[in-house]
Amino acid sequence: MHKILANTVFLGKDLQILTDCHSTNETALSLVRSGKAAEGTVVLALNQTRGKGQRGRQWYAAPGLNLTFSIVLRPEFIAVNQQFVLNMAVALGVHKGLSEFVSGLSIKWPNDFLYEGGKKVGGMLLENSVRGKQLVLQVAGIGINVNQLEFPVPQAVSLAGISGNTFSLDEVLSAVLQSVEDYYLRLKAGKWEAIHNEYLGQLYRFGSWATYNDGELFTGKITGVGEDGRLQVRKQNGSVACYDLKQIAFV
Incomplete structure (x- = not known):
């Protein structure tokens, strides 16, 4: 894969393809520090050897079968205390792009993509930089698991595993980049409330009673996500608790 098929304004116009790299996020951040990454730069690895996931976990992707890439954004119009709205926009973009190929996907807070509420199709690791009270950079x-059929963990699945079809990596990447750019430009145009509401509409377990663990097992219902990114969960006694990433686990 050597070209972007997306009809985008700026996203992916500078596409840096690496045969091997430890982490596309690390490479993208290095390019930013050296002044070689404008907004919209995409770093794509054909083989990523030390990909990072949430909670410090490693992201494994078989070479040539999946997509591992990083996008450079400069969202200086977003305040630090509202930065999760950018996570919502990027997540919706990935979700919509993937939904062109398979149905039944949802967004698991904060940054995973699940098939029918179970197996993981993909995920994101978003690294932000701030200056004063403004968000100035997001990598x-x-x-995305695209064509891989066997995984080292049972909780993973690919687009091919879901559909029985093999997909062009170029076409999947193109669809995702075009959709992410669309949501980013909507955000820039001030359509924050619409993005927030759409995110909740695609959120795994939103409005449904389920089991969680915050140090103790309890039954709760996700009622929202704050601008600070904290998950809002109503408990059976009527109280609402707010959680950061490492404070709650889905059971």
Whole structure:
């Protein structure tokens, strides 16, 4: 894969393809520090050897079968205390792009993509930089299981595994980049409330009672996500608790 098919304004116009790299996020951040990454730069690895996921976990992707890439964004119009709205926009973009190929996907808070509420199709690791009270940089690392059929963990699945079809990596990448750019430009145009509402509409377990663990097992219902990114969960006694990433686990 050597070209972008997406009809985008700026995203992916500078596409840096690496045969091997430890982490596309690390490479993208290095390019930013050296002044070689404008907004919209995409770093794509054909073989990523030390990909990072949430909670410090490693992201494994078989070479040549999946997509591992990072996007450079410069969202200086977003305040630090509202930065999760950018996570929502990028997540919706990935979700919509993948939904062109398979149905039944949802977004699991904060940054995973699940098939029918179970197996993981992809995920994101978003690394932000701030200056004063403004968000000035986001490197969005995205991993998508596309054509891989066997995984080292049972909780993973690919687009091919879901559909029985083999997909062009170029076409999947193109669809995702075009959709991410669309949501980013909507955000830039001030359509924050619409993005927030759409995110909740695609959120795994939103409005449904389920089991969680915050140190103790409990039954709760996701009622929202704050601008700070904290998950809002109503408990059976009527109280609402707010959680950061490492404070709650889905059971």
